[in-house]
Amino acid sequence: MSAIGQDIPRRDGYAKVTGTATYAYEADVDNAAYCVLLQASIARGQVSEIDITEALALPGVLTILTPGQVEKIHQVDDTELYVLQDGEVDYRGQIIGAVVADTPEIAHHAASLVHFSYHVDEHDSTFSPDRHDLYKPDRLGTGEPTDTKTGDIDAAMRKAPHTITQTYTTATNHNNPMEPHATTALWQDDALILWDSTQGVHAVRTTIAQVFGLDTDQVRVICPYVGGGFGAKGEPHPHIVVATLAARALPGRPIRLALTRAQMFALVGYRPPTVQHTRLAADEHGTLTGIALAAVNQTARITEFTENAGSPTRTMYAAPNRATSHRLVVLDVAVPTWMRAPGECPGMFGPEVAIDELAEALGVDPIDLRVRNEPEVDPDSGKPFSSRNLVACLREGADRFGWADRAPRRDGDWLVGTGVAASVFPAFTMQATAAIRYDQGRYIVEIGAADLGTGAWTVLPQIAADALEVPLEQIDIGIGDTTYPRASVAGGSTGTATWGSAILTAAEAFRDKFGDDPDDGDEMEGSISKPPFHEDYATYAFGAQFAEVRVHADTAEIRVPRLLGVFAAGRIVNPRTARSQFTGGMTMGLSMALHESSSLDPRFGHVINHDLAEYHIATCADATNVEAHWIDEHDPHVNALGVKGIGEIGIVGTAAAIVNAAHHATGVRVRDLPLTLDKLLPGLP
Amino acid sequence: MGLSGFRAEVGFRVDGEPHTLAVDTRSTVLDVLRDTLGNTSPKKGCDRGQCGACTVLLDGRRVLSCLVLAVTAGGKDILTAKGLAANGRLHPVQQAFLDNDALQCGYCTPGQVCSAVGALDEFADGKPSHAGDVTAEPELTRAEIAERISGNLCRCGAYTAIISAIEQAADA
Numbered sequence: 001m002s003a004i005g006q007d008i009p010r011r012d013g014y015a016k017v018t019g020t021a022t023y024a025y026e027a028d029v030d031n032a033a034y035c036v037l038l039q040a041s042i043a044r045g046q047v048s049e050i051d052i053t054e055a056l057a058l059p060g061v062l063t064i065l066t067p068g069q070v071e072k073i074h075q076v077d078d079t080e081l082y083v084l085q086d087g088e089v090d091y092r093g094q095i096i097g098a099v100v101a102d103t104p105e106i107a108h109h110a111a112s113l114v115h116f117s118y119h120v121d122e123h124d125s126t127f128s129p130d131r132h133d134l135y136k137p138d139r140l141g142t143g144e145p146t147d148t149k150t151g152d153i154d155a156a157m158r159k160a161p162h163t164i165t166q167t168y169t170t171a172t173n174h175n176n177p178m179e180p181h182a183t184t185a186l187w188q189d190d191a192l193i194l195w196d197s198t199q200g201v202h203a204v205r206t207t208i209a210q211v212f213g214l215d216t217d218q219v220r221v222i223c224p225y226v227g228g229g230f231g232a233k234g235e236p237h238p239h240i241v242v243a244t245l246a247a248r249a250l251p252g253r254p255i256r257l258a259l260t261r262a263q264m265f266a267l268v269g270y271r272p273p274t275v276q277h278t279r280l281a282a283d284e285h286g287t288l289t290g291i292a293l294a295a296v297n298q299t300a301r302i303t304e305f306t307e308n309a310g311s312p313t314r315t316m317y318a319a320p321n322r323a324t325s326h327r328l329v330v331l332d333v334a335v336p337t338w339m340r341a342p343g344e345c346p347g348m349f350g351p352e353v354a355i356d357e358l359a360e361a362l363g364v365d366p367i368d369l370r371v372r373n374e375p376e377v378d379p380d381s382g383k384p385f386s387s388r389n390l391v392a393c394l395r396e397g398a399d400r401f402g403w404a405d406r407a408p409r410r411d412g413d414w415l416v417g418t419g420v421a422a423s424v425f426p427a428f429t430m431q432a433t434a435a436i437r438y439d440q441g442r443y444i445v446e447i448g449a450a451d452l453g454t455g456a457w458t459v460l461p462q463i464a465a466d467a468l469e470v471p472l473e474q475i476d477i478g479i480g481d482t483t484y485p486r487a488s489v490a491g492g493s494t495g496t497a498t499w500g501s502a503i504l505t506a507a508e509a510f511r512d513k514f515g516d517d518p519d520d521g522d523e524m525e526g527s528i529s530k531p532p533f534h535e536d537y538a539t540y541a542f543g544a545q546f547a548e549v550r551v552h553a554d555t556a557e558i559r560v561p562r563l564l565g566v567f568a569a570g571r572i573v574n575p576r577t578a579r580s581q582f583t584g585g586m587t588m589g590l591s592m593a594l595h596e597s598s599s600l601d602p603r604f605g606h607v608i609n610h611d612l613a614e615y616h617i618a619t620c621a622d623a624t625n626v627e628a629h630w631i632d633e634h635d636p637h638v639n640a641l642g643v644k645g646i647g648e649i650g651i652v653g654t655a656a657a658i659v660n661a662a663h664h665a666t667g668v669r670v671r672d673l674p675l676t677l678d679k680l681l682p683g684l685p
Numbered sequence: 686m687g688l689s690g691f692r693a694e695v696g697f698r699v700d701g702e703p704h705t706l707a708v709d710t711r712s713t714v715l716d717v718l719r720d721t722l723g724n725t726s727p728k729k730g731c732d733r734g735q736c737g738a739c740t741v742l743l744d745g746r747r748v749l750s751c752l753v754l755a756v757t758a759g760g761k762d763i764l765t766a767k768g769l770a771a772n773g774r775l776h777p778v779q780q781a782f783l784d785n786d787a788l789q790c791g792y793c794t795p796g797q798v799c800s801a802v803g804a805l806d807e808f809a810d811g812k813p814s815h816a817g818d819v820t821a822e823p824e825l826t827r828a829e830i831a832e833r834i835s836g837n838l839c840r841c842g843a844y845t846a847i848i849s850a851i852e853q854a855a856d857a
Binding site: 579622 | 712767
């Protein structure tokens with residue numbers, strides 16, 4: 001029986017329900033010292049004076065790292081990692097020092113005794129799409145062009161009988177994985193060990209080796225468990241450099257460094273706010289003649305980040321006249337990064353609400369409108385889709401949800417409505433190598449991959465068992481350690497496709513060489529290295545999300561009693577962990593729709609609601625009924641496994657479905673996230 | 686090491702095992718468990734009582750261990766999710782979390798588990814919640830469970846499965 005497709009419980013489940021799975025801060029080391037970060041309290045300028053006398057006098061303080069008083073390190077592409085080399089301050093909250101002490105209490109106490117003076121420069125932290133200093137980045141983070149243009153969208157807008165021209169905005173969102181970023185660092189015998197909470201141990205090793213001018217052989221990064229990442233642990237952030245600086249200043253002494261929740265709002269990235277100027281042109285039948293999205297987001301002076309919010313508009317719907325663009329505003333703010341479905345998640349908000357607005361204007365069902373505008377081939381590249389089952393997802397979702405009788409209704413004091421939106425996420429493949437070794441009746445599969453809760457510990461053995469044609473129980477798996485072969489970062493929904501493909505190649509090589517009766521110690525490696533974009537096909541996962549929204553007629557309190565998603569995401573390796581991925585994404589999408597907004601105070605340049613009391617995320621009571629289904633999809637083109645990746649698509653479209661449902665319930669169209677009751681209340685019937 | 690002025694002796698049991706130790710008077714139960722005793726089952730997600738990841742059972746009641754100073758825990762019984770699985774046998778709540786895949790990254794999970802155990806005990810004691818009519822006999826509906834577990838945040842979004850897990854454990 002094939003192991004792929006089986007409903008297998010998580011291999012790491014026992015360790016996680018008992019709390020015995022060890023995360024980065026919890027590394028089993030003796031005599032640890034504790035490192036606490038010091039942060040700039042200005043948004044731009046230079047540190048002029050530092051008084052550490054009082055802090056240093058505190059018994060138990062081991063060392064205090066301050067700008068210019070640490071070892072020289074190397075500049076790398078990510079300029080933010082050039083930490084403590086000078087006193088320049090590029091954003092409020094930037095690391096300008098660190099205290100290391102025998103206990104966390106002493107370290108925190110000492111940190112409060114370090115005093116900084118500054119030369120303050122004027123800063124600018126005001127985001128607006130109407131600024132005159134918008135600029136065009138060279139290209140998107142995905143490597144795609146910044147702007148695209150086909151036909152004449154302006155002419156299409158002038159000629160069409162039905163048009164939508166609206167501006168939609170998404171708020172600043174912080175990833176906020178439950179495990180704050182943490183590093184335990186040990187420098188001993190000319191070698192560095194980092195237990196780091198990361199989505200990619202090899203990426204951290206490579207970068208840290210470059211920063212410190214070490215051979216990669218001198219650096220080992222270990223991370224068996226990650227307490228969530230959602231992109232915020234996709235690239236090394238400056239605190240890892242600080243932990244390493246501290247470890248090298250105190251050889252032989254393990255250093256534990258965990259960010260506070262508040263520090264995570266400055267130091268580890270966020271989804272920047274986006275403004276999406278969206279245009280649709282349609283004929284009298286609802287066939288699109290034009291579609292366009294012009295996106296603006298903020299970025300940081302110190303490091304550029306473009307949220308590719310225009311990407312999905314390039315692919316979703318057919319229309320002869322098309323345009324997308326991306327512009328940036330450089331501000332004195334913390335550095336944005338990937339957050340679950342970067343590009344697609346915010347970028348499907350505007351267009352999927354706009355489609356709903358067009359459907360309303362035309363008086364057609366929003367599902368029918370989407371079906372009517374299905375493209376034959378990818379409108380952007382002209383390539384055929386390797387598989388595209390958006391329509392099947394919409395139809396099956398409509399059946400399961402009970403879309404047909406969707407008339408808005410009133411239930412006591414509650415106005416009830418329903419909404420739909422489409423989901424999309426590209427199916428990429430990255431590069432990875434896997435090793436398979438045979439030992440005493442067991443196959444040991446090793447790969448420097450990561451499990452952020454995604455299920456890699458469980459699904460990779462399923463793939464290996466089938467590839468080797470042996471029972472699942474005979475497979476051991478090792479991930480999250482740079483002693484295992486190099487693997488790509490867990491990001492872009494590429495993990496299972498990439499690492500699974502490497503395991504497939506390794507298994508094939510192993511069986512070619514050793515047959516099915518190997519000897520102890522027999523070992524082979526296999527690699528996958530394809531360009532992320534398929535040469536012949538446009539490869540995407542699709543989905544459809546349905547929401548029921550209840551709005552209180554007097555208070556405008558908003559509830560989402562029901563969310564239902566149907567996805568077409570290739571082969572599903574493990575339905576149990578897959579369901580959690582889909583519903584988890586949808587729940588985070590609900591959170592984005594109703595709650596999440598980081599408020600930046602432009603006077604000071606920092607996020608003021610920098611904790612979980614003020615930055616609201618969905619709680620259990622918000623998401624009592626989130627349901628995911630998928631259609632059987634066999635895609636022979638996407639990769640040898642037929643796997644598309646499912647970690648991100650669940651969050652794409654959720655917010656639009658909820659906003660559309662709120663409109664259906666109330667008649668009030670909200671175009672700015674999050675959907676809070678103050679935006680609905682004035683317009684309630 | 687440390688300031689003598691900040692030290693006090695305290696004794697309590699952790700997962701059934703007695704400990705007497707000199708703690709920093711500024712230390713929370715959470716920090717003593719994690720940094721001094723090496724019991725990292727309770728997690729630190731915010732250190733401000735806002736996320737629930739550090740939930741343990743203190744004399745049988747669920748508490749946020751990041752908000753309890755260690756010096757106030759003298760003579761108490763502290764039970765973590767690790768201790769709930771006595772002799773390697775999972776507590777019914779833990780088994781139900783596994784059965785329903787009510788976890789992903791696992792960082793909030795030990796706190797969710799302890800909180801669920803405490804919540805079910807509170808329910809059994811007839812303590813009302815905000816979800817229902819506080820004057821009526823409480824019924825363990827999904828809404829009731831959701832309300833009672835909402836102090837435990839899960840960023841992976843396992844909530845729907847967490848409710849199912851607690852339903853299963855309550856029926857066990």
